[in-house]
Amino acid sequence: MLENxxxxxSKFSEELKAIDSNDKLEKLRVAFxxxxxxxxxxxxxxKNLANDVKKVAGKELNILKNEIEAAIAQxxxxxxxxxxxxxxxxxxxxxxxxxxxxxxxxxxxxSIVQKQIEDIFKxxxxxxxxxxEIQTEYNNFxxxxxxxxHPARDMQxxxxxxxxxxxxxxxxxxxxxxxxxxxxxxxxxxxxVLFPGRCFRxxxxxxxxxxxxxxxxxMMIGEDISISNLIYFMRVLLTEVFERDVKVRLxxxxxxxxxxxxELDINCEICGGDGCTTCKNTGxxxxxxxxxxxxxxxxxxxxxxxxxxxxxxxxxxxRLAMMKYNIKDIRLFNGGNLKQLKQFVK
Ligand code: DAH
Numbered sequence: 001m002l003e004n005x006x007x008x009x010s011k012f013s014e015e016l017k018a019i020d021s022n023d024k025l026e027k028l029r030v031a032f033x034x035x036x037x038x039x040x041x042x043x044x045x046x047k048n049l050a051n052d053v054k055k056v057a058g059k060e061l062n063i064l065k066n067e068i069e070a071a072i073a074q075x076x077x078x079x080x081x082x083x084x085x086x087x088x089x090x091x092x093x094x095x096x097x098x099x100x101x102x103x104x105x106x107x108x109x110x111s112i113v114q115k116q117i118e119d120i121f122k123x124x125x126x127x128x129x130x131x132x133e134i135q136t137e138y139n140n141f142x143x144x145x146x147x148x149x150h151p152a153r154d155m156q157x158x159x160x161x162x163x164x165x166x167x168x169x170x171x172x173x174x175x176x177x178x179x180x181x182x183x184x185x186x187x188x189x190x191x192x193v194l195f196p197g198r199c200f201r202x203x204x205x206x207x208x209x210x211x212x213x214x215x216x217x218x219m220m221i222g223e224d225i226s227i228s229n230l231i232y233f234m235r236v237l238l239t240e241v242f243e244r245d246v247k248v249r250l251x252x253x254x255x256x257x258x259x260x261x262x263e264l265d266i267n268c269e270i271c272g273g274d275g276c277t278t279c280k281n282t283g284x285x286x287x288x289x290x291x292x293x294x295x296x297x298x299x300x301x302x303x304x305x306x307x308x309x310x311x312x313x314x315x316x317x318x319r320l321a322m323m324k325y326n327i328k329d330i331r332l333f334n335g336g337n338l339k340q341l342k343q344f345v346k
Contacts, residue, residue: 002057005064008038012068022079029072039065109344110214110333113241113321114196117216120240121194124233126218129181129195131174134165143176144257145296152256157202167200171217172257172314175293178219179301184308190222191310196317207277207329214317219293221303221310227260227292230311234264234288237315241324247273249284258291258312269323278328285323289314 012032019025032039042061049057107115118128146152156169168174174195185191196216203209220229231250238246246266253263266287268279275281290313295305303310318333325344327333332340 002060004042005060008032008042009064009067011038012071016071016075019075020079020082022076025072025075025079029068032068033065039068106342108333108341109321109325109327110317112344113324114214114216114317116241117237117315117317118194118196120237121192121218124192124236125190126192126194129174129178129193131168131171131177131195131197133168133198133200134161135168135173136165139176140166140168140170140173143297143300144172145294145300146256150256158200159202168197169201170199170314171195171197171215172312174217175219175257175297175312176301179221179298179303184303185222187223190220190225192218192220194218205331207331208280208319208322210318210330210334212334213330216315216317217312218315219310219312221293221298221308223308225292225309225311227311230290230292230313233311234290234313238266238288241320242269253289253291255289255291257294257297259294261291262289264288264290264313266323270326270328276328278322285319287316287319287323 012028015028015031019028029037031037034040039061043065046054046058046061122128140158141147141150141153141156158169159167161167174197178193178195179191182191182193194216195218196214198212199215200212203211205211218233220233235248238248246269248267249265251263251265253261255261263286265284267273268276268283268285270276270278271283273283275283279285290311293310293312298305298308298310318330321327321333322330327344
């Protein structure tokens with residue numbers, strides 16, 4: 001009987017070597033472990049054996065059965081790997097380094113201008129922050145000195161979510177979080193942050209109003225920051241972006257979160273100052289509202305207004321891109337017309 005088992009064992013190993021498919025493997029399994037398989041037949045014979053060999057034979061048979069089962073399972077994996085290797089060998093070979101024949105993507109004109117400004121400000125020591133698009137009413141309004149029922153909220157109607165949060169109406173919504181994140185600067189140092197972002201408002205759409213647009217805000221806080229610093233940085237910004245001298249005018253402007261506040265307008269680049277729909281026939285475009293950060297805003301951000309001052313500006317990034325690329329209608333930016341958008345890529 002035991003001899004028989006050895007024969008079965010070597011027969012199985014021999015036949016297994018020739019197997020090259022799952023079907024054949026299954027047939028082999030049936031031939032050894034199936035109802036009429038060699039091992040099964042031996043198992044049936046046990047009852048005819050003498051009592052003293054029965055136990056040993058039973059044990060040995062079980063060992064053989066387990067061996068065969070394990071070998072089959074193992075071989076199944078080998079077959080899978082062989083199959084996989086075959087697929088790889090037969091697969092078409094791609095060279096990913098060959099340049100695509102189809103047109104590749106391009107940056108959106110707003111991204112181009114945003115990156116350009118980020119680069120300018122990075123060289124002047126500004127860090128770039130990313131404000132959230134979904135904001136609390138507190139961050140968007142209260143924290144920048146626009147309490148509930150303040151009339152300034154009227155001009156910034158927006159989309160309210162069911163949980164009471166809102167889509168931010170301006171990048172200023174990140175001021176409080178940024179002040180709390182960085183805290184007051186060390187003595188002799190300044191906090192300089194640039195935070196671009198997508199903003200949303202409930203607007204009647206026309207050539208210069210969109211419900212979704214981009215702003216880019218900046219803030220500089222220190223023990224000795226004045227309006228001169230503000231004017232210096234704004235001038236660098238505009239000269240670099242337009243790569244030429246642009247006509248600007250500074251006039252007082254009211255924003256609850258700055259005191260004093262200013263409007264920095266640039267000469268309308270679309271009509272050259274003669275008046276058009278984009279500049280509402282004034283010849284000027286409001287581009288860069290700015291001012292000295294209101295003491296209330298500093299305190300709410302955890303920065304002592306007795307000790308620190310700072311300036312902030314909120315650049316209309318979308319408008320700037322319109323001016324830079326001479327785009328007459330703001331709706332083009334979100335319109336998804338690639339033919340129109342692609343022409344601004346250098
Ligand atoms: N958040 C203002 C708006 O969207 C723009 C603004 C004005 C930002 C003055 C500022 C600022 O930082 O100083 O209308």
